[in-house]
Amino acid sequence: xxxxxxxxxxxxxxxxxxxxxxxxxxxxxxxxxxxxxxxxxxxxxxxxxxxxxxxxxxxxxxxxxxxxxxxxxxxxxxxxxxxxxxxxxxxxxxxxxxxxxxxxxxxxxxxxxxxxxxxxxxxxxxxxxxxxxxxxxxxxxxxxxxxxxxxxxxxxxxxxxxxxxxxxxxxxxxxxxxxxxxxxxxxxxxxxxxxxxxxxxxxxxxxxxxxxxxxxxxxxxxxxxxxxxxxxxxxxxxxxxxxxxxxxxxxxxxxxxxxxxxxxxxxxxxxxxxxxxxxxxxxxxxxxxxxxxxxxxxxxxxxxxxxxxxxxxxxxxxxxxxxxxxxxxxxxxxxxxxxxxxxxxxxxxxxxxxxxxxxxxxxxxxxxxxxxxxxxxxxxxxxxxxxxxxxxxxxxxxxxxxxxxxxxxxxxxxxxxxxxxxxxxxxxxxxxxxxxxxxxxxxxxxxxxxxxxxxxxxxxxxxxxxxxxxxxxxxxxxxxxxxxxxxxxxxxxxxxxxxxxxxxxxxxxxxxxxxxxxxxxxxxxxxxxxxxxxxxxxxxx
Amino acid sequence: xxxxxxxxxxxxxxxxxxxxxxxxxxxxxxxxxxxxxxxxxxxxxxxxxxxxxxxxxxxxxxxxxxxxxxxxxxxxxxxxxxxxxxxxxxxxxxxxxxxxxxxxxxxxxxxxxxxxxxxxxxxxxxxxxxxxxxxxxxxxxxxxxxxxxxxxxxxxxxxxxxxxxxxxxxxxxxxxxxxxxxxxxxxxxxxxxxxxxxxxxxxxxxxxxxxxxxxxxxxxxxxxxxxxxxxxxxxxxxxxxxxxxxxxxxxxxxxxxxxxxxxxxxxxxxxxxxxxxxxxxxxxxxxxxxxxxxxxxxxxxxxxxxxxxxxxxxxxxxxxxxxxxxxxxxxxxxxxxxxxxxxxxxxxxxxxxxxxxxxxxxxxxxxxxxxxxxxxxxxxxxxxxxxxxxxxxxxxxxxxxxxxxxxxxxxxxxxxxxxxxxxxxxxxxxxxxxxxxxxxxxxxx
Numbered sequence: 001x002x003x004x005x006x007x008x009x010x011x012x013x014x015x016x017x018x019x020x021x022x023x024x025x026x027x028x029x030x031x032x033x034x035x036x037x038x039x040x041x042x043x044x045x046x047x048x049x050x051x052x053x054x055x056x057x058x059x060x061x062x063x064x065x066x067x068x069x070x071x072x073x074x075x076x077x078x079x080x081x082x083x084x085x086x087x088x089x090x091x092x093x094x095x096x097x098x099x100x101x102x103x104x105x106x107x108x109x110x111x112x113x114x115x116x117x118x119x120x121x122x123x124x125x126x127x128x129x130x131x132x133x134x135x136x137x138x139x140x141x142x143x144x145x146x147x148x149x150x151x152x153x154x155x156x157x158x159x160x161x162x163x164x165x166x167x168x169x170x171x172x173x174x175x176x177x178x179x180x181x182x183x184x185x186x187x188x189x190x191x192x193x194x195x196x197x198x199x200x201x202x203x204x205x206x207x208x209x210x211x212x213x214x215x216x217x218x219x220x221x222x223x224x225x226x227x228x229x230x231x232x233x234x235x236x237x238x239x240x241x242x243x244x245x246x247x248x249x250x251x252x253x254x255x256x257x258x259x260x261x262x263x264x265x266x267x268x269x270x271x272x273x274x275x276x277x278x279x280x281x282x283x284x285x286x287x288x289x290x291x292x293x294x295x296x297x298x299x300x301x302x303x304x305x306x307x308x309x310x311x312x313x314x315x316x317x318x319x320x321x322x323x324x325x326x327x328x329x330x331x332x333x334x335x336x337x338x339x340x341x342x343x344x345x346x347x348x349x350x351x352x353x354x355x356x357x358x359x360x361x362x363x364x365x366x367x368x369x370x371x372x373x374x375x376x377x378x379x380x381x382x383x384x385x386x387x388x389x390x391x392x393x394x395x396x397x398x399x400x401x402x403x404x405x406x407x408x409x410x411x412x413x414x415x416x417x418x419x420x421x422x423x424x425x426x427x428x429x430x431x432x433x434x435x436x437x438x439x440x441x442x443x444x445x446x447x448x449x450x451x452x453x454x455x456x457x458x459x460x461x462x463x464x465x466x467x468x469x470x471x472x473x474x475x476x477x478x479x480x481x482x483x484x485x486x487x488x489x490x491x492x493x494x495x496x497x498x499x500x501x502x503x504x505x506x507x508x509x510x511x512x513x514x515x516x517x518x519x520x521x522x523x524x525x526x527x528x529x530x531x532x533x534x535x536x537x538x539x540x541x
Numbered sequence: 542x543x544x545x546x547x548x549x550x551x552x553x554x555x556x557x558x559x560x561x562x563x564x565x566x567x568x569x570x571x572x573x574x575x576x577x578x579x580x581x582x583x584x585x586x587x588x589x590x591x592x593x594x595x596x597x598x599x600x601x602x603x604x605x606x607x608x609x610x611x612x613x614x615x616x617x618x619x620x621x622x623x624x625x626x627x628x629x630x631x632x633x634x635x636x637x638x639x640x641x642x643x644x645x646x647x648x649x650x651x652x653x654x655x656x657x658x659x660x661x662x663x664x665x666x667x668x669x670x671x672x673x674x675x676x677x678x679x680x681x682x683x684x685x686x687x688x689x690x691x692x693x694x695x696x697x698x699x700x701x702x703x704x705x706x707x708x709x710x711x712x713x714x715x716x717x718x719x720x721x722x723x724x725x726x727x728x729x730x731x732x733x734x735x736x737x738x739x740x741x742x743x744x745x746x747x748x749x750x751x752x753x754x755x756x757x758x759x760x761x762x763x764x765x766x767x768x769x770x771x772x773x774x775x776x777x778x779x780x781x782x783x784x785x786x787x788x789x790x791x792x793x794x795x796x797x798x799x800x801x802x803x804x805x806x807x808x809x810x811x812x813x814x815x816x817x818x819x820x821x822x823x824x825x826x827x828x829x830x831x832x833x834x835x836x837x838x839x840x841x842x843x844x845x846x847x848x849x850x851x852x853x854x855x856x857x858x859x860x861x862x863x864x865x866x867x868x869x870x871x872x873x874x875x876x877x878x879x880x881x882x883x884x885x886x887x888x889x890x891x892x893x894x895x896x897x898x899x900x901x902x903x904x905x906x907x908x909x910x911x912x913x914x915x916x917x918x919x920x921x922x923x924x925x926x927x928x929x930x931x932x933x934x935x936x937x938x939x940x941x942x943x944x945x946x947x948x949x950x951x952x953x954x955x956x957x958x959x960x961x962x963x964x965x966x967x968x969x970x971x972x973x974x975x976x977x978x979x980x981x982x983x984x985x986x
Contacts, residue, residue, distance in 0.1 A: 429798075429801075430808060430815070
């Protein structure tokens with residue numbers, strides 16, 4: 001076969017990105033030094049990133065990216081970065097023979113499939129975890145911070161970051177960002193694509209810093225103003241750790257009980273940041289540089305808020321009426337009868353907790369963050385089903401959220417309305433309008449195709465997971481497996497049952513985990529950039 | 542006055558024909574055979590050549606020209622021709638434009654491109670169609686004094702309540718003047734006791750509200766307002782602007798266009814319009830979409846024949862009023878004879894607009910009634926005017942028959958002209974004048 005894709009150029013740029021990955025690896029290294037932990041996991045990862053990255057770069061010293069090479073480069077970058085990102089987890093469990101002892105021998109990330117799953121889940125901002133013991137006993141502070149940092153790096157996009165920093169990517173940059181950025185098409189905010197990438201990352205860094213300041217500020221100010229219960233456990237480490245995973249809609253937490261571990265005030269503060277993370281970042285730029293009302297005039301933003309408000313209203317009603325919880329706790333679940341009793345008593349019949357938990361869960365799932373302020377496994381079937389539905393909705397285009405995205409659903413809803421109209425008036429010509437502008441018919445078709453592909457992929461993924469479960473005699477129910485497939489493909493994080501917000505994906509086989517790694521990879525890059533590299537036509541001619 | 546017309550297409554020719562008896566007209570045209578043809582047909586001088594080339598313009602005597610009218614079919618050519626003219630002489634430049642984007646640019650500064658006056662054919666035509674739709678039963682509507690005064694022409698039908706009344710019986714509105722009755726080929730200046738016959742056309746001048754109320758009097762069964770159902774047939778530029786202006790005024794028009802790509806781009810431009818892709822003469826389609834139940838149908842297709850056909854079809858299906866765009870001005874009468882309610886000629890509209898600037902004296906706004914049978918003129922009165930500082934009774938007695946003072950605006954307010962009203966310098970007067978006396982009277986006012 002005659003290969004017409006200049007894969008050397010793609011690999012060379014993948015190498016550049018991998019080499020630069022060594023820079024953020026110094027952050028957890030410094031943290032480990034501070035807490036007196038072993039720095040071996042990060043030193044090895046840094047060396048590996050530099051050697052592998054440098055090696056790949058030598059394939060083509062002067063890479064020239066075309067349209068096709070761009071897809072390959074983006075797809076492979078995410079795979080390569082996830083592989084390098086898994087190294088600290090493995091070294092932490094095994095150590096370096098003869099040089100450094102294992103810091104946490106026998107940790108749940110000791111198997112390569114587990115480490116890769118955790119790393120891919122991090123970079124794709126999924127937030128699904130296979131860690132059994134999320135605590136400083138189970139893992140070093142450095143490794144847990146690295147877990148948070150992978151999400152922050154993946155959130156706004158590794159390639160977008162690369163475009164912002166690396167001058168050699170400025171020409172093909174728009175196409176690269178297009179392949180990586182969530183939603184159909186990117187919006188160039190400035191004439192230079194690198195400038196646009198910097199604007200997006202600037203807003204992202206700004207929001208992250210603001211959240212960290214607020215969270216830690218509450219911890220510091222709380223006792224001083226006579227409110228010791230404001231944020232007692234939101235230490236600087238926790239503030240940074242959660243700041244790093246809110247804006248990328250990640251969902252990892254160094255707390256085993258996620259956001260349930262924190263006070264109501266902290267939960268309220270995190271909600272608006274999740275909402276912001278699921279909003280198109282270009283809108284913030286427009287709001288800041290020009291007309292703030294543009295935010296509200298944007299059709300997708302209004303749809304986004306409307307969907308979340310409607311789902312919250314439904315769930316809050318269920319919870320406050322007391323019918324939002326299961327009748328009895330199952331044996332061996334992630335919660336016990338005592339937990340169920342205290343929660344249903346606390347939330348049922350009182351408005352604030354019901355609204356807070358409904359809103360928190362809805363925002364967390366719709367934006368695909370994946371935090372939980374309560375174990376929603378204890379919620380009734382109808383409530384859980386509303387959340388399963390929310391998993392397919394996703395954040396806005398140009399946000400850090402995953403899944404199908406608001407703008408696609410909005411276009412689909414409008415196209416269906418148009419279909420109903422033209423059935424009665426076959427000759428009517430009626431463009432689908434978004435923010436007053438007509439959407440190109442090719443784009444509408446592309447949106448339908450993507451959404452259908454997404455749903456098909458979800459069913460195929462769930463089916464393969466069930467087959468694998470049958471092979472190894474797994475105990476997951478169909479419902480749990482379907483939620484796992486929807487959650488990983490949509491980069492949400494938690495599912496239901498064993499994979500619930502306080503549970504983990506450990507019970508799947510290694511093959512099942514690798515399949516979910518692929519689902520997360522596909523979901524983050526919105527399927528097509530990865531899938532297109534697998535077609536023969538892509539490689540020929 | 543020496544007028545230079547660049548481009549002797551249909552519009553250029555009709556403007557030249559309008560002007561050749563009272564002005565020195567020079568035509569610049571790129572096609573030599575067309576030049577030769579016009580030399581014999583009109584009393585004009587023709588110069589063959591490129592109207593944007595300075596050498597051609599000098600040959601045509603650009604330095605002596607008082608006015609340059611660029612009316613070729615190409616917007617850019619017209620703009621460049623006017624700019625070139627402005628660079629060499631002080632003549633008043635008029636450009637005919639199709640693309641409204643150029644009009645928008647010109648309106649920003651008023652002197653852009655070196656053009657003193659820009660006439661957008663399609664937009665003007667659409668505006669006059671929309672004015673007609675807003676006023677049921679009206680055959681012609683023109684605004685004066687920045688819209689504070691309206692001139693309208695109505696046909697009195699058999700079932701109209703004002704038929705067989707006298708003028709004083711029908712005139713129940715304070716701020717409305719009956720300017721004329723057009724009866725067969727005569728222009729009748731009405732007195733209080735003049736009877737109104739079936740088939741007469743009444744020309745009234747007054748405030749827009751009173752004109753609207755009078756419209757309801759003439760044809761009480763036709764409802765006025767934005768709930769009228771309007772169907773525009775043909776997505777030409779005129780059709781597009783008509784739909785757009787109707788949208789702006791709160792109507793929900795439907796537009797039928799045959800070409801799929803054009804239909805798509807129209808649908809993108811017109812969010813408030815239902816655009817349909819179909820042949821407008823497809824009876825099956827018209828029935829399926831219940832076009833027959835529409836109140837007004839505007840035919841703006843690319844040929845007169847198609848417009849005639851689709852209007853006749855629409856009438857047959859039960860549309861109350863049909864408006865046809867008629868390219869050949871001479872056919873307007875023919876259209877109205879065979880049953881189309883109103884024929885609008887873009888060229889007549891443009892000619893009317895351009896005529897404003899070829900008047901000597903202070904005439905500022907002109908409406909031409911029934912292909913030149915009469916004119917309605919807006920004039921700012923100065924101290925030398927025959928009307929100044931006298932009562933209307935006195936001044937009318939001095940002026941020839943066939944003149945009616947329709948309305949007076951003083952500052953921002955509307956003054957209703959009565960016999961004893963004294964006209965002051967600075968007033969703006971809207972005057973109806975029979976074509977026979979118009980040229981004689983206008984300079985004296």
